[in-house]
Each structure stands twice: as structure tokens, then as C-alpha cells.
Amino acid sequence: MSKTPIDFKGSYFTLPVIYVYDVKPEEIRRAIEEKIKQAPKFFKNAPVVINVSGLDRDSTWNILSQTIIATGLHIVGVCGCKYDKLKKAILRSKLPLLTEGKMLNQDLSKIGYQSTLLKTRLINTPVRSGQQIYARNSDLIVTSNVSSGAELIADGNIHIYGMMQGRALAGASGDGQCQIFCTHFSLELASIAGQYWLSDQIPDAFLGKAARLCLQNNTLTIHPLISD
Known part of the structure; x- marks a missing residue:
């Protein structure tokens, strides 16, 4: 104590x-x-x-x-x-x-913030509703399913190789170059560097599909995980 x-x-x-x-x-x-x-x-x-x-x-x-x-x-x-x-x-x-995170990130980038990223955090078990996983100064990889009501947060990129039904927030410290990679894209909420989509903003063509979410001109943009 x-x-x-x-x-x-x-x-x-x-x-x-x-x-x-x-x-x-x-x-x-x-x-x-x-x-x-x-x-x-x-x-x-x-x-x-x-x-x-x-x-x-x-x-x-x-x-x-x-x-x-x-x-x-x-x-x-x-x-x-x-x-x-x-x-x-x-x-x-x-x-x-x-002061917003994006402004903080502009200052951090001048002192080599990207080089401070630590070893990737790896989660091999299901992430249940109500759980929150935070990968500080690193990428986050989840190889199992993520339930509705669960939350994944990373200062770096987020990779989900199971069914994803929860919330994913990449670039949590303001890094707009981070991305979200998902083999079964059905998120409740997706966010990169503070820019976010709710589930009803995900284009129907990508629901349940393998997809990659990134920022382009400070706007969330979705692409197929494997390009033709």
C-alpha cells in the first residue's frame, strides 16, 4: 500500500x-x-x-x-x-x-518523435466488450477478434487480423501518418489522429471486407487491404 x-x-x-x-x-x-x-x-x-x-x-x-x-x-x-x-x-x-494533440505532434516531429516508437504490442487473445488496449509509443497488432464495445488505441498503427466490431483509434498522439489495417472491417468507430468515422460512415462496399484506413489531406480515406 x-x-x-x-x-x-x-x-x-x-x-x-x-x-x-x-x-x-x-x-x-x-x-x-x-x-x-x-x-x-x-x-x-x-x-x-x-x-x-x-x-x-x-x-x-x-x-x-x-x-x-x-x-x-x-x-x-x-x-x-x-x-x-x-x-x-x-x-x-x-x-x-x-492544446490539441495535432499541434503537439507538429512539435514532436521536429525532435524526431518517430524514432521513439517502441516494440510493437501484440495481443493474441480476444478483446472483450468493455476492455481497452493501449499501445503507448508503438504499433498494436491483434490476431484475434475484437468485440463490440471494446477499444483499441495506439500511438502508432493498428492491425487487426480477426473480426473487428469495436473501436480503433490509431495515431492517438496526433501522428496523421498512422493507419488502421483490418481483415474484417466492421468497426463501431475508427479514428486516426483525432479524425474519426462512425460505423454508418463506412462505405457499404468495405463493410466486412479487408480494408486499410488512412488520412489523405486530413480526411479519412479507405482502400482495399490488397490492391489489384
């Missing part, structure tokens, strides 16, 4: 980022509720970060935050803020101003 009442330890949590481009409360509420309906297990009562880089200097934070909170989401931080007035309003609401 620890001799101190607390310990500080590093960890990793999956936090969706909501990019807000409009401050009309009704439209924001409707758009969020629609997303929650698409993937209730992932979004319902979820902690979220709000990106306000698309808002103008006269946007009212109190109205915006209350609209988001009313949908059941929990705001844990704000990023992308460019205006002092908006920053002050956010700080008054007792929320932290954060």
Missing part, C-alpha cells in the same frame, strides 16, 4: 472533440443529439473537449456551453481559442484551455 494519500500517474483517455462553427443553440443541440443517436454507447454522457477555433470574437460562451451541457455531454476542456474575450469567459467557467 502507498504511504501517501494520492499518486500522480500518466494515463490515456479517449475524448471526442466537438468543433463548433455556429452559436445558434437550437442547431447545435439538434446536431449533437443526432450524433448521440448514431453511437449512443460512445457519445451518451461522454466527456468532451470543445474546439472553438471556428467561432468569431463576439461568440457568447455561456450560451454555447449551456446548450452542449443540456444534451447530456460533459465539457472537460476547450481548445482552439483565438480571442481574449472568449478565453476569459471560458476560464471564468472553471474550464481549462487545452
